[in-house]
Amino acid sequence: MKKSADIDPITLAVLSGRMEQIADEMDATLFRAAFNPIIAEAHDASHGLYHAQSGNTLVQGKSGLPIFVGVMSFAVKAVIDKAAELGELNDGDIFIFNDAHIGGTHLSDMRLVRPYFYEGELFCFLASVGHWHDLGGAVPGNYNPSATDAFQEAFILPPVRLARAGEVNTDIIDILMRNTRLPQSAEGDLNGQLGALDLGVRRMDELLGEYGAGTVSAALEALGDRAETLMRAELSALPDGRWEAVDYLDNDGVSDSALPIKVALEISGDTMVLDFEGTAPRCAGPVNIAFPTAVATAYVAIKHIFPNLPANAGVMRPIDVRIPEGSLLAADFPAPVGGYTETILRMIDVIFSAASGVAPDRIVANAYGTINALSIAGRRSNGKPWVMFSFYGGGHGGSPEGDGLSHGNAPISTATIPPMEILEAAYPVLFRQWALRPGSAGAGKNRGGMGAIYEIEILEENGAEVFLFGERGRFAPKGVTGGGEAALNVFTYEQDDGWHTPPLTSKMHGIRLRQGQVVRLETPGGGGYGRAGERAAEAVAQDVAFGLLSAEEADTQYGSAWRGPRG
């Protein structure tokens, strides 16, 4: 590729916008065409341009899932390695796979990687990833809280050629469609992803036709250099030193013991080390993650701390992410990784906690820290099966500027929640409560946002079965700079003899409910920012007046100043 010095800053600014727009347009194409709501509504997908030799992220769409920004470069690298092994890479080849140990995240994410050739030469890779609805395995939807290996989670496809030199191999499609419970949805998503890649090729042809391959590749190099320069400038402005933090996963869904996630953050000059030494070893259950996921997660945390940095690999050049071998952050095949969301949320939490020591004005307190994948399933009186599957929200952490957001989405995602009325219209359930959860926020100068209470009654006369994959049942989201902890995640369900909680707190499968019985999910708020004693008395009084905090809780957390001069 050309050197970045070969491009003038004005052309660079123009090309940067054009290429981001190509990736954004690929995102939008798939969101519109996808059949499955996890892509169409929750935007659990991503597209971008990747380096021809290294696979590094060059440009990534703004609207896809944040975690993919870093993780997709591993998927592209896997394809580069596969092509080297095959000894050929052609214009019109398309590789497809979901193997999470190679490509990161979990088996639900189907990755398509297509080399992009311009005038006969490999210019870069285009890739598309999307969360498919179902890929076989023991549990519909592939969230199996007690899986002990990847084979129990889903069908596994290593990088193979879906198309070779423009010729689609329909055998691969036949294999895929036989290994999903929802072939119509899968076919729709696959077509959407292929359409997005086609569009990317057309747009790249136009751009390179207009500016020339040399200029565009120089721009891509320059954008990476620029991101690196920006990152180094940010790090240089911070003091040198070492800060540590540790937090815990409740358990692995198989045996009930806490799993530490530990980080040491070290800044020296314009570089940073994130060392996860001391993190728990590979575990039996599905809260392991693959190495690519761990590295990508560090990137997500960094982007949240420095939100104005561009979305390309240059940002990570000054950052050394050390993942200890044998830990649950670098679990080898076939360790189960279906619950990767919980583990990476905890990684982000500890990075924030450690970074609050060095850059308190850049950091927000911990968010609610669990995806709470809740699935309620059964059969209607006419025999037809139904499955209501969704993720539930909680509070964001307090920030230097103000209180945390109530009922936000997870830091690794931008997904919205389906409307209650859509769920009630589609499934035999009734939400008795869809409400904020008073008392759930961590105290602080700026308190956390509120978590939520969802109370769901089964209306179907055949009853239903409930599955939950959650976390934060034993270790609450933490505050920073003296802020308090939020409330724990609490899941309860009704049986004939009264209310129960699962033995593993937030992970459970196969709970039988009868018609009229209820499950209740109470999610954590966010941690507090700054010491509670510094919170304005009027703000505490308002929380009490709004019923977000009881008078007793206010006294305990903030003292009695909020009651005014008369006490």
Place this chain on the structure above:
Amino acid sequence: MSNHETQAGRMIGVDVGGTFTDIFVLDEMTGTATVAKVPTTRPDQSAGFLEGIGRQVSALSTVSVVVHGTTAGTNALLERKGARIGLITTEGLRDVLEMRRRDRPATWGLRGDFKPVVPRNLRLEVPERTLADGTIRTPVDLQAVRDAARKLVAEGCLAVAVTFANSYANPENERAAAAAVREIWPNPHVSASHEILPEIREFERFSTTALNAYLQPEVSGYLDRLESALEGGGFDGEFLIVQSNGGVMTVENACRLPVRTALSGPAAGVIAAAYIAQTAGFPDVITGDMGGTSFDVSLIANGESMLTPETSVDFGMVVRLPMIEITTIGAGGGSIAWVDKGGMLMIGPESAGSDPGPVAYGMGNTRPTVTDANVVLGRIDPDNPIGGKLERLDVDAAARAIDEHVGRPLGLSTLQAAAAILKVANSRMAGAIRLVSIERGFDPKRFAFMPFGGGGALHSGALLDEVGLGRAIVPRYPGVTSAMGCVIADMRQDFVQTINAFVADLDEAALAGFMQRHMEDGHEMLDAAHTRFLSRGTTFELDMSYVGQTHTVAVPLDVSVENGKVVPPTRAEVADAFDKAYRAAYGRVLPNGVRRVMNLRSAVTGRRPKFDLSTLAPETTGTVEGARKATRKVYFGDNWHETAIYNRLDLPVGAAIHGPAILEQPDTTVLIDPGLTGTVDRFGNTIITRQGA
């Protein structure tokens, strides 16, 4: 009451913007139009409104219609200056407004919280519950409703929203509750969600309803003041308000449904643009309104502006009503140019707006803006700044700022740096145009670009080049487009009703019943207005999808009406219409897919008389030479060019001006780049094309 059906008088359009109030007066007798600009008055915009009309018209009794595009609602929402209001809702759901759809303000950073327009202590729950199929599980406790209403009155609430779960499926509980509240509520400001938006999705419905209540006291007070003042001045014509969907409604409806005015002002501009362009022979047009802080783009295909079903006025402030689709990016004349730590030239998002404004205004800003680059390159006349607020512009100060903040960090000369600022700003504007055209499958070559607002016409040449648009059309009075749009807009009412049924189980008679009601309600509203309609029309559309899909496609239905009765469409017709629309959107249909009808959307339109745009055309006596007033050095490419300056309004029809040239008028500067030609058409528009094209 006078007979408006026959009386031809003056029609007046009034657009109140952030800085100026624009007045457009059309004399129907003589066919002549006059325009005026007066400063917008704050906080009460009615003073500027009345003064502006007063300047143009001595006797209000000669005015037959006043149409108003208002930002009163928009501003109240953006600045959170609506009324103190309460909410009465289903037990268990008091927090829906605050919980939104579990989103966040920005993908990266996890900052920012959200305060809904109704504080939690004023959101009260009552026992009641309707199921998704419309079954009433718990009848509403009306005593609890009355207690809640009294409590809210005692708390000083000026309006109230009543929002119950699943009221789209069966409004009985909510209707009874709203009636009970209205019996004791001290004013008419009671908004019930099934009246505002009988559509599935509780957050969107509750939010739209609450924002309506939030605006009611403020907007209806403002409109009442205007109406009384107009009547006090002898006006006895029709007073109409532009809605965000680009249609007008009566002032009475606007007071009841103020949330429909959320984007009233910009919508009027797009309506005018569509009419001007279509009249000039360009039914496909992309408008670009360049203001101080933003560039607003809208696409009109085949004379029809695009509508979007939902808009977020701000984070969490969702209005789910059909609105003219306007895409906004933060690149306006006041957007600040800067170089980031990685050495890249950036434009915005920070803006100097119009106060303090660009460096050249000399009002305290020292960081260079897009306008400063235009000043330094000679494109804006420093001795005659548009708007008339300033004596002259400080070119040297603008040059120094560009040098310091852009030139030196990038190693560019002042002129190179100014040109770079324009290039990057133009590329961002081009990106917004691509977003609404190429990304939606529209080929930009087919489209004309229409700039309006003060600054857009400086950039049209660059945008033709960047996006590959066919031509630009600069309307004769680009600064008063929105006011003109008020006079042009049709009357329109939109309706929605959630159906939620498989096509195979569709109750055809029930669907036709909703259509009939929408049509009758719409015509009743048209009847109640005292304005003249050339014709009336009703359109029906279904939101449909395959089961399992969440995105719906809009399916237009051909429905016949016989003797005032809707002929029910059959299931087969509905299925065919869906297949056709789905194929058009996605290129194929799914043979095994199960089709579902989600919502019915109806629109009833009364077409108002259009005025003849040629009345705006220049007088026939002018000559090109007579319009030429000077030459000035203007920087293009990498050199100064001696550039002819014309008084735009003096150019005769048919005049063809080859670039480089600048056409000036009191509120707009039109730049014709080298290689382009601007031709005055018979309506006084300037059509800019490539030479030899």
